[in-house]
Amino acid sequence: MAVKLPRGFRAGATRAGIKPSGKPDLALLVSGLPAAWAYAATRNRAAAPSVQRGRELYASGRALRAVVVNAGNANCATGERGFSDDRRMAEAAARRLGVVPEEVLTASTGVIGVPLPVERVEGGLPQIPLTPEADAFAEAILTTDLVPKVAEAEVAGARIVGVAKGSGMIHPNMATLLAFLVTDARVPQEALREAWRGVVDRTFNQVTVDGDTSTNDLALLMANGAYGEVPLGTLLEAVEGVARELARKIARDGEGATKLMAVRVVGAATEEEARRAARAIAGSALWKSALYGNDPNWGRILAALGNSGARFDPLRVRIALQGIPLYAGEALPFDRRAAGEAMRAEEVEVLVDLGEGKGEGVAWGCDLTEGYVRINALYTT
């Protein structure tokens, strides 16, 4: 299913020989016009050179022309060499495109601590066929993901396309999560940047797969203006919708996952506490295991809530699972078998009312399975 990029964007990928599998592993996303951009990156202190470089570019305020991504090697914890390899990757992409390196963002994902085979990156870049479609790019940036993740939207004639990867090491503050959203709407860079942090906090930062936050991850939004202006509020809403859809797809494709968990918390004292409470539930290993076993063990939901830092009185909390009320200050009578059956779904919804205020928030996660353990016990990522 070909997904057309917004006007003025092209993308493509090639097999540079970085992934041992020989699959496509080097990808370019290019804007014909200099684009306004907004960016959020991992807060991990061991952040990769690509992230450190990205922060500097971002601070410069300069427009962006392209992103070059390699999958299979995170170029992280690779010493001083990692920084020069990262720069060489940007330079090679700039040469290929006839722009300056300071207009090219780099991103890397994959194994940590192994030097990047930068000659392969340099050799591969000229080979990348650029097309107006997102698909080859979406495929090449994957690691242990099972499926490419693409989402799109249209607003008053302008288009938005988002592409992401996820899988393991996914947790708030940018897990092994790369997300690239592009639009042909014209938006002042300031407005874009101001809105992006909130969008990321409500979407990508609300996804948790295993509580580990990676060293390499980033969420990028580029607006090249090729279409023209559209109402800003409507555009940002659509951008958030695309980001939300990608966040859900990342959670659903978590390593070893058999189902998506969506946790909605209402009645929190603040929106931040609602989001935090939702994340704590989505991230609880005990509840994730129960979810896998189709066990409506709401005690684990309550215990996770209690550790979230969100304020509540256990006697006023309400918990429902797939629409079935399980707890309201104390255990409610419910049909255990029917609740277990309702959990055998592609998507399971947890709804919690903290009974404190008006704060609402959503988080996405997945179940914890033997598959997760096997993937991560045997695969050096």
Added chain:
Amino acid sequence: MAVKLPRGFRAGATRAGIKPSGKPDLALLVSGLPAAWAYAATRNRAAAPSVQRGRELYASGRALRAVVVNAGNANCATGERGFSDDRRMAEAAARRLGVVPEEVLTASTGVIGVPLPVERVEGGLPQIPLTPEADAFAEAILTTDLVPKVAEAEVAGARIVGVAKGSGMIHPNMATLLAFLVTDARVPQEALREAWRGVVDRTFNQVTVDGDTSTNDLALLMANGAYGEVPLGTLLEAVEGVARELARKIARDGEGATKLMAVRVVGAATEEEARRAARAIAGSALWKSALYGNDPNWGRILAALGNSGARFDPLRVRIALQGIPLYAGEALPFDRRAAGEAMRAEEVEVLVDLGEGKGEGVAWGCDLTEGYVRINALYTT
């Protein structure tokens, strides 16, 4: 192996019919003399009535005579009734022992959200045979633990005995962790309380099995003075040794664990940051999975460090595993097979030098296995 309690303490247990398995599930620990005590309990906001009552007793400053523990039912999230059931449990123990209820601490562990069968507790208490040994008590407080956990020490004639349970839902700030330490040394209650928080922070709060913190847990230290005074510093050191041994036993017996992980962080800016960094490594699902698979994947250790909040420069960090240096600012060459072999041990040691300062700390954990998932997917705790 019978473990004799310190002078003036007796303990015992019975089958009250709370555990579906029919195993012993109701236990008493009694001091003949009023005892000075120190206490630390879960910070979970959904804390059980037993914890809320324990905090009130603690604040009263009154001496303690006994602890009554049931396993199989946490009496948590059981509404208003949970509070009166907890009180009835204390009253029944007090009647049995001829003391007042305010001298009896309660503790419960097991399934959340199911009313406590308090009549069984009341019926069982008179049946408990009290002996000078810790073993029956240590056995009865277990839930999914595989082995009882007891440790002891002697200081200048005084004795210290500690008994604990752990297993799943084990994480800093008192997981499903019950620990009871008793000594016949005479210690002013103030000194005991002042020291206990630090001991708990360096031992029980440094154990993580799955990142979930329970609603019910506590660590208690009782000193009844039956032996007499001993040098306080030496005594506290021995108390910490007993607590440390129990912490290690809890980690080793984590749900599904095949091995113990001991993480030692040195060179941190502060002691608190060292402990936090050690906990982050011990708690990383990705690293725990690699540990299970005997994969010396130090990149996951570095990534976990980066999320810990501890300050460091990745170019100055050093990581060793089982004494084998793996990383020093960048990947070191090492024999992957030999390192993998070295991980096939009962205990695996991770040593990290952050290169920042003099802070040191240790944490204990275990590997993440398919067994953990199976236990928690299928067992309603």
